[in-house]
Amino acid sequence: MRAFADVQALVFDVFGTVVDWRGGVAREAAPFLARHAPGADPAAFADAWRRRYSPAMEEVRSGRRPFTRLDILHRENLEAVLPEFRIDPAGVPAAELDALNLAWHRLDPWPHSVAGLTRLKRRFIIAPLSNGNIRLMLDMARRAGLPWDAILGAEVAQAYKPTPEAYLRTAEVLMLRPEQVCLVAAHNGDLAAARGCGLCTAFIARPTEHGPDQTTDLRAEQDWEAVAGDMEDLARQLGL
């Protein structure tokens, strides 16, 4: 595609775009909930934990809090969400909460993610541009076989998406102009922020990221440079 003629690097949103966070967190939370809140719905627990994700980062984005890696925010959010499920955080050993917090390091890729990334890597530099921290992304990649060329993102940029610095500093460390970098994401808001910084954009539809009743990001809301159904579809569209 002509829009990709100058693109040298593809950078990826990860939670929701490359991996299924909801299914993975629910799977990891199920035995915990069976012990501490019998009958609780693991998917609802994943949703409740994730609901605190953006507000926690907003403390950093607003400047009210210095940059703090996502594993720490996830751990704080975990303690905060337990009372919603009638679990007293003080009644659970810290080591058990630490272990559950690693659920985010053990998420499974969507079908076609690994095969698509492997094809895309033939022509492009590929790296995550996630709000997840380096160790989180690294553990996930080792477990799932994600063939990243480097781990980039919020911790390297010291800024959380959709702050412009998250996109611009990622292009900067790649020694590329923004238009030589394409963000691949399942979220229109992420792509809009990247486009605002001059990046190329590619949308991948993930209509069940939030479960069967998802109402957001069901389709591309702008004329993104590419719109694909999955990662291998994107590779095919880019001639790989």
Added chain:
Amino acid sequence: MRAFADVQALVFDVFGTVVDWRGGVAREAAPFLARHAPGADPAAFADAWRRRYSPAMEEVRSGRRPFTRLDILHRENLEAVLPEFRIDPAGVPAAELDALNLAWHRLDPWPHSVAGLTRLKRRFIIAPLSNGNIRLMLDMARRAGLPWDAILGAEVAQAYKPTPEAYLRTAEVLMLRPEQVCLVAAHNGDLAAARGCGLCTAFIARPTEHGPDQTTDLRAEQDWEAVAGDMEDLARQLGL
């Protein structure tokens, strides 16, 4: 080995330890010298260029200059070294110097480096802890097939070795204690600085890094936790 029982990550010096910078830079400089300084020795050119490496970083380490990525220091050093070979920098197109500067992105691994890293990766997180910048390490890894889990080092730490922050911040982003991280290097000084920060250490002998008349780093000068002849020897010693 018992000393490695708690080690979770191996981080690597790269120039000299994983790749042969002298041979690679000489190879890339040869056609340039044939055009601009016929008869000049490409290996001597590589040595002269490299001689300006540590002094340039010292400007940053001392605080006299803000952190500046190695590609920029290499490019400045290239212009500075040309007169030593009776080449007028003003007489060479900038694009030609930019291209030659990428010699450092195209270095070949020593024999056994890729096979050894691949074996070590089975048990350990593996990442460069080089003074080379992210894009340099990334290009080198793509070309040579170095199977890094992440690209760490000076640009992520925003500090050049042997400044303690280079080692300590690398352990920090890996969410490991210093003693859970082992530096693998061919340079006793690098290992001494890492040990001073609490890291585990492994020496790999590279007695021809500086050519046939090398006088430094011919052998381990302290009781490093491992001493190996090449990367596969290290893997073997670690039971991989």
